[in-house]
Amino acid sequence: MFSNRLFSRSFSAYGARNVQTASAASPALSAFGARVGLEVSQPALERAVTHKSFGDVNNAQLEILGKRVAGLFCTEYLRARYPRLPPAAFDKVLTAYIGNNSLAKYGREIGLQHVLRWDAAESEGAYHSETMSSALNAIIGLVHQEKGAEAAKKFVHAHILARDVNVSDVVKIENPKAHLSRLTTRYGKEKPLSRLLKETGRATNSAVFIVGVFSGEEKLGEGYGNSMKMAEFRACMDAINKHYLFENKDFMLPSDTLSEAEYKPVAFGDTQVIV
Structure with a gap:
């Protein structure tokens, strides 16, 4: 485990690499987990917030899993909600939800920077969008790994898709x-x-x-x-x-079958931009 001293440091000092010997649980990490509704073990959560710059035991594998999980659940939701979005505009909307800058901004809002572990010599840490977003993706991957797909879906919907994102300017037409x-x-x-x-x-x-x-x-x-x-x-x-930007107000998602509900697919919209 990691000492309380590590999690109480300022951002600049916190990023520096430290060798930890204490075994006491971190109150800061426990508080963070409770704040975002994570019912996972603290050792697993510690790994999820450990950037690859910090050491061999890090969140790299969880990040890969979390990116794909977030991409799946966000893609199916946004496609069902905006069935007519052209491909390029859809990618912009998806990036607005799960792009590095967007995830990093949300991570700071929930206090992820206070428990993030990184090596200042190898990474810009809490101030770097990629480092922050990797930890948030890793947390999504951790939820999927420890609690299953349904729990990961609920986390993504509650923490990623519940945010207000302005999509009014994603369609660009010259004429x-x-x-x-x-x-x-x-x-x-x-x-x-x-x-x-x-x-x-x-x-x-x-x-x-x-x-x-x-x-x-x-x-x-x-x-x-x-x-x-x-x-x-x-x-x-x-x-x-x-x-x-037509929006479906009532729709079912393919992943809703995870809870054994009867699946009613949403019809594909005409998304191709006329050229």
């Missing part, structure tokens, strides 16, 4: 007007038409235009700008985002 026109053709709708809905200050330096884009009588999107062109651009992007 949204032309793209929207092809989208409406694909789905058998009338060609989109732009209509000026409101305006103010046309003859001034602070003009504001509000444009709506319609397919027949259906308003697909709305946008504003200091010019008609800018307002139309934003209206078309609004319509495109409403299409690709």
Whole structure:
């Protein structure tokens, strides 16, 4: 075990390599485990928070497992929730949840930096996104290894997927007007038409235009700008985002069969971007 002295050090001192001889359990590590709801042994948790720079007994293998587990449960959830997301946009959303920077930020929020073990000579430690994210992935891998897939899924949903992530800007289209026109053709709708809905200050330096884009009588999107062109651009992007960022509110996941529930698959959406 590791002495209490190790876990009470500041970030800069804590990162330095130490040879531990005490066998007392660490209150800091116990508190961390309780805070995030980990029902695992302290020796196993110690290994999960030990970076490979610290020694031969480290979290490298658990990190590999945890990355795949987090990727599986996040991928199936996000695909079911956003069935129309194009592949490139989907990758951006997935990275926003389980990328190194995102996991490191969440790790700091839950106090992972206070129990992380690393060698300052080999790693930037608690300030380094890769070191932090590796420990969080290792914890996910540990839960999967010791408690099984269902427990790991619950952990991922509670700690990773429960966070608010802004996905409103993941779809990037260079010519949204032309793209929207092809989208409406694909789905058998009338060609989109732009209509000026409101305006103010046309003859001034602070003009504001509000444009709506319609397919027949259906308003697909709305946008504003200091010019008609800018307002139309934003209206078309609004319509495109409403299409690709459509959310399923009630769905079942393939992994729900882990609890022996009757599986009802979610239909695949049309995710291919028109080029």
